Amino acid sequence: xxxxxxxxxxxxxxxxxxxxxxxxxxAKISVNMAVKLRRETASLNAVLTYLLHRSCKKYPDMTALNxxxxxxxxxxxxxSVSKIGDVQVLRLSMTSIDDRFALxxxxxxxxCADLLLDMIFEPNIxxxxxxxxxxxxxxxxxxxxxxxxxxxxRDYAKxxxxxxxxGGEPYGINRLGTESDVAAITPEALYSAWESLxxxxxxxxxxxxxxxxxxxxxxxxxxxxGINRSEVPVPKSVRMPAPETVREVTxxxxxxxxxxxxxxxxxxxxxxxxxxxVMTDVxxxxxxxxxxxxxxxxxxxxxxxxxxxxxxxxxMLIQSGIETENKEKAIAEIKNQLSIVQQGGFxxxxxxxxxxxxxxxxxxxxxxxxxxxxWCLQQMLRETVVTPQELARQVSLVERSDVIECAAKLKEDxxxxxxxxxxxxE
Amino acid sequence: xxxxxxxxxxxxxxxxxIDHTSGLKIYVMPKQGYSSAYAMFGTKYGSTDTGFxxxxxxxxxxxxxxxxxxxxxxxxxSEELDAFARYAKTGAxxxxxxxxxxxxxxxxxxxxxxxxxxxxxxxxxxxxFTEETVLKEQGIIGQEIxxxxxxxxxxxxxxxxxxxxxxxPVRIDIAGTKESxxxxxAETLYNCYDAFYDLSNMVLAVAxxxxxxxxxxxxxxxxxxxxxxxxxxxxxxxxxxxxxxxIEQKLAVTVPLFMLxxxxxxxxxxxxxxxxxxxxxLLGIIAGKTSPLYRRLFDKGLINSSxxxxxxxxxGYSAVLFSGESTDPKAAAEEIKAEIQRVKREGISPEAFxxxxxxxxxxxxxxxxxxxxxxxxxxxAHFLGSGLFDTLExxxxxxxxxxxxxxxxxxxxxxxxLSVVLPAEQQ
Numbered sequence: 001x002x003x004x005x006x007x008x009x010x011x012x013x014x015x016x017x018x019x020x021x022x023x024x025x026x027a028k029i030s031v032n033m034a035v036k037l038r039r040e041t042a043s044l045n046a047v048l049t050y051l052l053h054r055s056c057k058k059y060p061d062m063t064a065l066n067x068x069x070x071x072x073x074x075x076x077x078x079x080s081v082s083k084i085g086d087v088q089v090l091r092l093s094m095t096s097i098d099d100r101f102a103l104x105x106x107x108x109x110x111x112c113a114d115l116l117l118d119m120i121f122e123p124n125i126x127x128x129x130x131x132x133x134x135x136x137x138x139x140x141x142x143x144x145x146x147x148x149x150x151x152x153x154r155d156y157a158k159x160x161x162x163x164x165x166x167g168g169e170p171y172g173i174n175r176l177g178t179e180s181d182v183a184a185i186t187p188e189a190l191y192s193a194w195e196s197l198x199x200x201x202x203x204x205x206x207x208x209x210x211x212x213x214x215x216x217x218x219x220x221x222x223x224x225x226g227i228n229r230s231e232v233p234v235p236k237s238v239r240m241p242a243p244e245t246v247r248e249v250t251x252x253x254x255x256x257x258x259x260x261x262x263x264x265x266x267x268x269x270x271x272x273x274x275x276x277x278v279m280t281d282v283x284x285x286x287x288x289x290x291x292x293x294x295x296x297x298x299x300x301x302x303x304x305x306x307x308x309x310x311x312x313x314x315x316m317l318i319q320s321g322i323e324t325e326n327k328e329k330a331i332a333e334i335k336n337q338l339s340i341v342q343q344g345g346f347x348x349x350x351x352x353x354x355x356x357x358x359x360x361x362x363x364x365x366x367x368x369x370x371x372x373x374x375w376c377l378q379q380m381l382r383e384t385v386v387t388p389q390e391l392a393r394q395v396s397l398v399e400r401s402d403v404i405e406c407a408a409k410l411k412e413d414x415x416x417x418x419x420x421x422x423x424x425x426e
Numbered sequence: 427x428x429x430x431x432x433x434x435x436x437x438x439x440x441x442x443x444i445d446h447t448s449g450l451k452i453y454v455m456p457k458q459g460y461s462s463a464y465a466m467f468g469t470k471y472g473s474t475d476t477g478f479x480x481x482x483x484x485x486x487x488x489x490x491x492x493x494x495x496x497x498x499x500x501x502x503x504s505e506e507l508d509a510f511a512r513y514a515k516t517g518a519x520x521x522x523x524x525x526x527x528x529x530x531x532x533x534x535x536x537x538x539x540x541x542x543x544x545x546x547x548x549x550x551x552x553x554x555f556t557e558e559t560v561l562k563e564q565g566i567i568g569q570e571i572x573x574x575x576x577x578x579x580x581x582x583x584x585x586x587x588x589x590x591x592x593x594x595p596v597r598i599d600i601a602g603t604k605e606s607x608x609x610x611x612a613e614t615l616y617n618c619y620d621a622f623y624d625l626s627n628m629v630l631a632v633a634x635x636x637x638x639x640x641x642x643x644x645x646x647x648x649x650x651x652x653x654x655x656x657x658x659x660x661x662x663x664x665x666x667x668x669x670x671x672x673i674e675q676k677l678a679v680t681v682p683l684f685m686l687x688x689x690x691x692x693x694x695x696x697x698x699x700x701x702x703x704x705x706x707x708l709l710g711i712i713a714g715k716t717s718p719l720y721r722r723l724f725d726k727g728l729i730n731s732s733x734x735x736x737x738x739x740x741x742g743y744s745a746v747l748f749s750g751e752s753t754d755p756k757a758a759a760e761e762i763k764a765e766i767q768r769v770k771r772e773g774i775s776p777e778a779f780x781x782x783x784x785x786x787x788x789x790x791x792x793x794x795x796x797x798x799x800x801x802x803x804x805x806x807a808h809f810l811g812s813g814l815f816d817t818l819e820x821x822x823x824x825x826x827x828x829x830x831x832x833x834x835x836x837x838x839x840x841x842x843x844l845s846v847v848l849p850a851e852q853q
Contacts, residue, residue: 023459025437025794062724066715070781073788097788101436137725144730147680148751153576253678254850257572286519287510300565303573321573353514356537360517364462364536367634368796420576 003387005372010217011224012231014203017385018213019372025101027109027209028369029216030093031120032380033201036235037088037170043142043177044193046081047185049090051130051138052194053079056118060126068115073097075112077119084381085237085312086170090197092119093373098210109211113219121223123194129187130194139182146176153418157259158319161416164249165263169240171313200232204380208369234381239268239314242411255420258324261317262334263416267409268314274394275402280309281354282403283341284318288353290337290346295320301330312381316410324419331415342407344400351403355395362392429638434815437794441804441814442638446645449652450625453804454641455633455814457797463539463634464797467550468530468805471622473600474740475527477660478621486660489618490609491595492567492602495524497615499563500555501531509549518542524600527740530805534798539636540644547630547648553619555612564607571601578679578847586685586747586845589673594664596743625652631804634797662742666691668843676850684755686762689841690744697739699812700820703786704832705737705746707824710782712769713748717778719765728758746837755846766837774833779826790818 010016035045059065069075075096082089096112124131150156159174166172176182207216242265268276284291284307295305305320322330340346365371365388379385428445441455473494477486502509502522513520518535520542531550535542574580584599591597601607632641668689692701713719713735723729733750752758793799800814807814 021459023457025791063716063718063721067781070714070716070785074785074792075788076792095792097791100438101788101791103787137727140727141730144681144751144753148730148732151578151679151681151683151751153678255678256575257569286514288514296566300562301569303566303570321569323569323572349514353517356514356517357519360535360537361519362536364534367457367460367462 003389004366005376005385005387007385010205010220012229013234014205014224015380016217016220017204017206017376019208019366020211020213022210024209024369025098026095026369027098027112027211028093028095028206028373029113029116029208029211030091030206030373030377031116032204032206032377033090033197034084034087034203034235034381035090035197035201037083037086037173037175039173039177039181041193042088042173042175043181044185044189045088045090045197046176047135047138047142047182048190048193048197049079049081049092050142051134051190052119052123053077053092054138055124055134056115057122057124058118060124072108072112072115073102075108075115077116081175083171083175084378085310087235087237087381088175089377089380090201091377092116095369110215113216117219117223121198121226125191129191132187135185135187135190139185142176142182143179146174146179146182153253153255153259154319154321157261157416157418158317160249160251160418161261161263161317161414164247164416165315165414166240166313169238171237198227199230202232202234202381204376206373206376208372236381237312239266241265242413246412247414249414250417250419252419252421255418257321258327258420259418260320260322260327260330261416262331262412263414264316264318264410265413266309266314266316267411268311269409272402272406273311274391275398276309276311276406278351278354278358278395278398279341279403279406280307280316281357282346282350283307283338283407285354286357288350288357290341290350291318291334294337295330295333299329299333301326301333305334327417327419338407338410342404344404346403348400351400355398358395359392362388362395432813432815434818436818437791437815439794439815444638444642446649447651448625448645448649449654450645450649451629451808452641452645453629453631453808454636454638455631455800455804456637457634457800460635460797462534462536462797463632463636464532464534464801465543465546465630465632466530466532466801466805467546467628467630468528469623469628470527470809471529471618471627472525472527473598474595474743475622475659476595476598479658479660480621481656487617488660490602490614491598491606492600493610493614493618494529495601496563496567496607496610497618498522498524498529499567500559500615501550501553503559504549504552504554509545512545512549513542516541516545518545526596526600528805528809532801536635540640543632543641543644544648547644550623551648551650553616553623555615557612560610560612560615567601567607568604571599571604574599574601576677578677578683581675581677582683582685582749582845582847583747585673585675586687586843589670589843589845590668590687590689590745591743592665592667592669594662594743596740621655621657624655625649626654629805629808631801631808633800633804664742668841670843672844672846674846674848676848679847679849681751682753682755682849683750683847684752684758685747685749685845686759687843687845688746688837689843690746690836691841692744695742696811697744699810699816700824702737702739703817703820704824704828706786707779707782708829708832708836709735709737709746710785711774711778711829712766713762714782714785716781719762723758723761726757726761728752728754728761755844759844763839763842770833770837774826774829776826779829783821783824787818787821790821
């Protein structure tokens with residue numbers, strides 16, 4: 001499969017990534033804005049992002065906007081806030097059916113693109129500010145989102161571990177900020193945040209599908225020309241070392257199953273990215289991995305036990321849902337398996353299985369618009385976007401000694417356990 | 427062997443429907459320009475199939491709750507290499523799932539499709555269960571059950587089903603309970619396998635970078651002819667009335683969740699595609715993002731972006747489900763019920779109907795990108811007795827009058843049940 005990802009600079013700090021193909025029935029455009037994650041602005045930026053996708057100057061009423069989207073054949077607009085390492089990424093994206101499926105001769109994609117850009121560049125501003133009612137509504141929704149994150153215990157435990165590990169680092173801040181910060185937001189502060197975002201954020205726009213890129217380029221260039229862009233360096237993440245003593249934190253909740261999260265610091269080397277990916281996979285990735293075959297299959301301790309590497313931040317998290325009473329047993333086995341990988345105790349078949357899985361997954365890359373969008377988003381802060389074909393080539397060259405070398409770069413940082421002290425009895 | 431090519435000009439798509447000599451129905455949907463293929467091998471046996479009787483038998487054999495799901499886990503094992511170890515050699519990414527009325531085994535790959543398909547067809551047709559392997563799995567599935575017990579979305583739904591249904595097994599947890607799975611033996615699994623895993627009860631669907639010839643090459647070699655066992659599923663004598671109007675559970679949540687269900691008593695066991703689509707349109711009009719109800723609930727702070735509605739249906743059961751997070755679930759439920767009565771009294775505007783219909787048309791088209799959705803769609807359509815492209819065709823034919831007619835018989839006020847998950851007191 002040939003590479004179709006192309007990138008170009010539209011303006012200072014604004015990059016366009018395109019994947020032009022007519023194999024999809026839809027077009028997808030996402031606008032991704034990155035700023036350093038800071039306590040002072042985290043909640044403001046989060047509330048702002050969701051507020052922007054709810055209305056715009058042309059459609060100030062939410063229901064009218066939803067009706068417009070429904071009329072445009074159910075076009076979907078979504079907003080999200082995430083982290084790439086120490087950087088907060090604010091995202092608005094739009095999916096529309098391709099023009100060829102419209103029931104009359106109309107350019108659906110162009111109309112949807114205009115709507116998306118209106119949301120960002122021409123929001124619903126009244127008397128020089130966002131309307132107070134809309135702001136209060138959005139604050140309520142983001143507050144509920146923050147609270148709702150605690151409903152999913154697996155995610156909650158992961159976040160707690162990250163908070164503890166990275167307490168003094170931007171990454172330790174919740175992507176939505178805090179409840180008190182959200183509550184304190186005023187329409188004026190939000191308006192200021194919007195102006196700052198447009199002038200300072202590092203921006204990447206991803207365009208996927210049978211879209212006329214020249215048309216979108218023109219639209220984007222026109223909108224950006226109206227903004228006074230400052231010269232701000234690309235926000236970066238800092239990888240920190242592990243502390244001298246391992247942090248151990250246990251919390252209790254009225255839940256049935258305990259959640260264990262073990263955090264490791266990784267002395268990450270960007271030139272060995274592929275080797276780190278394979279090491280993580282051999283250790284705790286697919287059903288052939290050390291953790292799956294031992295902690296789950298051999299010891300029956302859990303339904304899931306996986307390792308995930310955060311390359312930007314240099315952190316690996318191992319997560320498992322276990323009976324509280326099996327905590328020590330699980331921790332011992334996880335450490336045992338890591339030690340086995342570090343000593344090269346994994347078989348050639350295991351390494352081959354991992355490399356083969358990567359090759360197969362990368363070989364099938366591009367069969368969904370989300371493949372391109374996610375791929376380009378993940379690399380929005382990197383100077384060049386590595387193609388899936390290039391990554392596949394690098395993975396094919398990874399050897400046993402590379403995996404061992406990468407595994408040696410892990411140092412234990414934190415063990416977090418969310419203990420169940422019993423939920424509802426059946 | 428009958429091979430039929432079915433085409434949709436409007437979508438620019440085709441698929442092949444094959445009546446294989448073994449008795450298995452096979453669907454192949456080649457996708458232009460795609461590099462991966464997604465295959466699904468499914469059987470019409472799920473968590474709601476709690477009993478069966480073979481021809482000539484007097485009594486129904488009752489199956490422990492969670493057996494279909496347990497069987498799904500165990501089928502991957504073999505006397506030699508288990509299925510995951512075999513897939514590791516081809517690089518395919520494999521999985522399986524059990525739902526209320528189906529169990530499906532699947533893989534996705536871009537490289538060695540023929541070898542991966544061979545593994546899929548082989549391991550699903552080769553049951554191997556021992557007391558030892560059954561015992562081992564009880565620990566793993568026990569943990570899976572524990573995991574779901576802490577998931578508020580899962581609990582609020584099953585509690586709602588328990589409130590709506592008095593006897594129908596749709597109210598039981600798909601994975602069963604720790605106690606019920608302890609009753610499962612290797613013999614239980616072999617009995618259920620023989621009853622339901624016959625090719626006449628199954629379907630194979632493949633979508634992506636694949637041709638029908640390629641699929642048939644492997645199918646011809648691997649498929650064992652159907653024995654056409656005459657198996658009768660145990661019927662469920664579900665009364666029309668609901669079980670209870672309200673059910674509440676306390677979990678470690680911060681934001682409460684709710685699910686308001688309305689039981690539907692439909693004259694036929696199988697709810698046809700047309701009816702399902704009409705219900706989806708009706709729900710879009712009543713509670714979709716363009717509806718006055720949605721706006722009212724939103725402005726009153728009673729819902730957030732997690733709110734949605736669904737027409738939930740299977741063989742012998744169906745209900746409308748409204749769900750989401752809410753700081754005041756009872757108030758949200760009252761608003762929804764009041765709006766339904768208002769719409770029944772005042773009717774539906776042609777504009778509201780057309781808006782929702784247009785939106786569903788677009789959504790249906792968007793679903794044609796993903797090979798996993800397409801394979802899943804082919805399997806579901808087959809078990810429903812319809813074709814993949816029927817949805818788009820029917821959407822074009824439904825009129826506002828059809829929806830008005832539908833409204834007259836839907837939403838019986840006595841058949842509503844509210845399920846709520848509230849924050850537990852901290853200990």
